[in-house]
Amino acid sequence: MKQSIKLTVDAVVFGYEAKTETISVLLVKRKYKPFQGKWALPGGFVLQEESLEDAVERELNEETGLQINYLEQLYTFGQPERDPRSRVVSVAYFGLIKPSNFKIAAATDAEDVQWFKTTELPKLSFDHDKILKLAIARLKGKITYEPIGFQLLDNKFPFSDLEKLYTTLLGRTIDRRNFRKKILSLNILDELDEKISRGSGRPANLFKFNKERYFQLKNEGIIFEI
Amino acid sequence: MKQSIKLTVDAVVFGYEAKTETISVLLVKRKYKPFQGKWALPGGFVLQEESLEDAVERELNEETGLQINYLEQLYTFGQPERDPRSRVVSVAYFGLIKPSNFKIAAATDAEDVQWFKTTELPKLSFDHDKILKLAIARLKGKITYEPIGFQLLDNKFPFSDLEKLYTTLLGRTIDRRNFRKKILSLNILDELDEKISRGSGRPANLFKFNKERYFQLKNEGIIFEI
DNA sequence: GCAAAAGTGTTGTCAGTACACCCATGG
């Protein structure tokens, strides 16, 4: 018998807003069957001559209007019964953005697009619950050994934003002094000659993530445990 | 245009022999075109109604005679030009065994099967070089935070075997006393009332990996850094 | 001047590392 397996990609995009201190996931409401009108991860079929990375970026853009240039492969889901129509194998990707930097809008193939807090998720289509659960676990694990959190913050940010992000992601309080010492000792932040005032309290110095130095250190084999 | 993408699985199986202190990879010589007569990772097409895990175990068994029940998903390779015939996406898996516990034999679809030292690899078919390179990196990384090495040793083994394994895998010498202290403090080894003598020298006490205790500790969230 | 958030140092503890000698056996 001839093999007839379809291949899709799905994207788990996480967002973080410092104001509300919540992590959210981008979901789309499905326009077509199956699971019509239900929420799902953005994604779709891979085109014949396109790479998986191109496919997931294209689908994400088509369904949500987002343009992300870095998505990391998460896992490939291939249980025979995961799609009720036919055999569909899906390669899942995940990425991180700062929602307020982007405008999302339902486009082709999606009836609606929305950010959902990870604590208030709807029931998802297909096996997307499973995919999302794995993505959340990976995010939590990853942030402790790679400074990926910077993608979730503004280009320039006060130190307290970073601290809040870690508090939220790790789900526990962290010591401000120790955290600051540790992060600064990694030597991947540049302190700017700029301050930001947010209503009351002492204005904070702004910092910037130094990508060049980060990649240089990483190439030298330095590990960033946080 | 209708999507027509084929799906394969490939297995990277690592083996370790304490005697020679070398890590090897299992490769098959291809019976059919393309790359006929060239070495490649064992693998093949996923059947219509079979899970990816079943597929990779079946293909591995068909081509090499091996029966492995735990293979971990490594990565999915989907560049459009990776197979000269047509669009083929491959999900790669990796696993660890002790070669002397198994008998390998070329079976259907393979002309020959052989263990290759990771230091003496032939040029591989398709993008299998890339897959293997990633698998080796993963193996090295993984062994430092999970005691996967036990799969590569005999059921009962002298401590020096474990030490040699880590020396080989990490590619550097390690302090015998410190290593022993650290591993024993993890409390996942049982010391047996048995000794083994290997020619000359003082006979060594045998140890056994305690899986129950390991999984119990792991479920409690304990991390095994080695 | 007070509320609010930012910024900052010291000390104890523990785990990691470096390091060298004695032990048990076979031949």
Add this chain to the structure above:
DNA sequence: CCATGGGTGTACTGACAACACTTTTGC
């Protein structure tokens, strides 16, 4: 008795954790 590999203890060092008061601003 000697060659071979197995088994062990101590002292130093550096990273991490615990902990509270001062500074700068807005109102």
